[in-house]
Amino acid sequence: MRFSALLRKELRECLPWMLLAAIVFLALGGFFLRVEIHYRNPSWYYSRLSPGTIVESSLFTYYSILGIMGPLLLLSSIGLGLVLGIRHFWIPNFTRTWPFLLHRSVSRKTILAAKLTATMIAFVISLGPVWIGLYWYACRPEVFPIPQTPRVFIEGWIFIMLGLVTYLGTALSGLNTAKWYTTKIFGLVFAALVIFTIFPQCSLVWIFTVIAVSAAILLSRIFDTFLRREF
């Protein structure tokens, strides 16, 4: 009951940012997708094919029609992670509301679990349905004849997970009591390193392993810091 009350409170705090991320992603993503569908004409794309010529191999490599939304999804996800991390772990330092939150008769573990659960729910229900909806729309034959590959759908979820890693990095930096120019920034730097490591990867198994290991490292450090730190 206490956990659910805390969870509701955290979700209330997340709500404006969740809505903002979902609206921005839906509006801009939908617009970009419409423009892309309108302008990407396969007949024009292959008009360079002419009899008796060698075809450059680059003509056959093709980004998904949803590719136009990739940077937007990534930015929305990282942005949401940053904002929620700051909202949950940095703002209480400035508003001095940590003691108010911690004096309740719930353990610190429950408080932290409520924050993390609220964030996961926020990511899943703000960006997840929009991504599923846009993917489903792009897969309809009347929109674009070639269905999108399932891999692109999974990659979209990887981008959403990178937002969660950013959140964890921001949370760790927020909880650290060192100076910002020393080890305080390491949480965010670590999250940035994970994002840079993911990008040139080809294997989905490797990508999920990197995300899982880095999330485990950040989570263990967040729990340790939060349970030990004096507020």
Next chain:
Amino acid sequence: MKLKSNFKYIATPAKVFMTVLIVLVAVSILQGIILEIERTFRLSATIKPKAELTQEEKRLNRIRNSAKEFLPDGTIHLVYNLGYTPTRMGLPAREQIYDVNDDLLWEGPSDKRPFEYLSWAKQLRRYRDGFTREQMKQTQMITTEFSQNVRIPVRSDNKTEQIWRYHPGAKFFKGYNTSGEKIGYAGSTGFTDSKSKVKPFEEFRLFTAWCSQDSSNPTLLWQTQRHIYQIDFEKQQVKLIFENTEADIEIEGTSLHAWRDLKPGEKEYVDRRKYRPLLHCVTEDGKHHLLMRNPGRQLTITIPKAWQGWVNHYHRFTATKQGIFLSRTWTEFRKAPDYLQTREVLDRLLSDYQSKDKQRHVELYRLGTDGSLDLLTGYTWIVPARTGPVVRARDPRSAVQRGVAQFSSPLYDLAVRLLGRKFWLWAYSSRNMGDFFYSLARMIMDIQPYGGVINRILSALMMVFVFLHGWPRRTSWAKFAFWLVFAGLFNLAGLLTYLALNHTAVVKCPVCGRRRGLARFDCVRCRAELPAPERGKLDLILST
């Protein structure tokens, strides 16, 4: 409380891992910046105008840089390209043609050349007309625009009617029409309408595509591990044109000549009235396979053992209406059989090669019907030793590179040694360029300390620093010893990690007057306890 202690066992190693990773990346970025600056200066130093060459040096340079071409009767000509000049941009380059006695036969624009030389099968080059296994892997790379896929169109009246998408995991093509309906599958046994009937290709190696003269739809030459197929999506045909059950086909060995039905004027166009279509591939057992058409024939050639082991050794093939020819080019400098066993042996070979004058040969052979080789003609010239210093040190890198690498972790050396020959051969191969692990491997090769004595001394100095810093602050012997070893193993990154995680203020011990860390209750030197604060008049809590 129990949860707190349990987390400590996971969170502390996680903290050390995270910090050392960040510091290692930061140190390597710094090293990379220094190396790039040095490289830029080194390059600008090498393009300084050189001293004026003598007439003889100019002649030798010209001979070395001339293309050695064969007339159909076996006569050798040396074709020297004079290049473009700013006033003649857009016009064909001028060239000089000499005979083997170095007499000038002709000079003029290359398109007016009065001789017609034998043309040779050309290797499929990456990006232009060849699509390699590495490129296929790169399509799977996750980018900000997601990954890519390979699609082959089938068009009719300038309209795309079908798209065939390759699935690297399943190793077959799946076809769609413009209504988005699945129209079939293409695999090694041909086209089919059912997924259960399609037989996948083997592991993909290479493909090239062209549109034949009577079609604007691409035909693909699709090379797998041991097979080569020709796929026509318009006619829905998969034709097996080569199969080898004994060894894999080398990726970079496949070359074509007059195989593709191109229109005159296209860059790779070859007149089929003079040449037979030829596909040349090499298998990993060293055998060369020639597939010819008009009339169709397959020939396997085993290269003589005496030809093997020379540096810069390569073969080119061509098939005219009159016969099949082989051009062999090689440098009279032997590679040790084990030259790829260790990096040191390879580096020594390179340095020996650079320091000596070498003879280079080009030879023309006619192939018999049984694959026998008949030498028709040959030519030899000198490749002079490299001018300037040849590095003969154990570590052949430049002084700045060696200096920068001294601050690296000695663990890089250990990693390279443990990963072994396959690792550095992979890292040396430029065809892996673009791969994340290739960049990582190159970075490690660039900054590894190469077992340098200075690196070990620096590591020891880091340990001394940690000792001096950690002694008054130590809280347990195990922790103290761990950080000493850690600094020794990671060098500068180890020291910085130690400082990031362990630096605390020190106070003067009121008993012995020496420094002591605030994390301990007693002085590390005199064992005196930290003094309790005295009660003050305003200390309300203690006085009640």
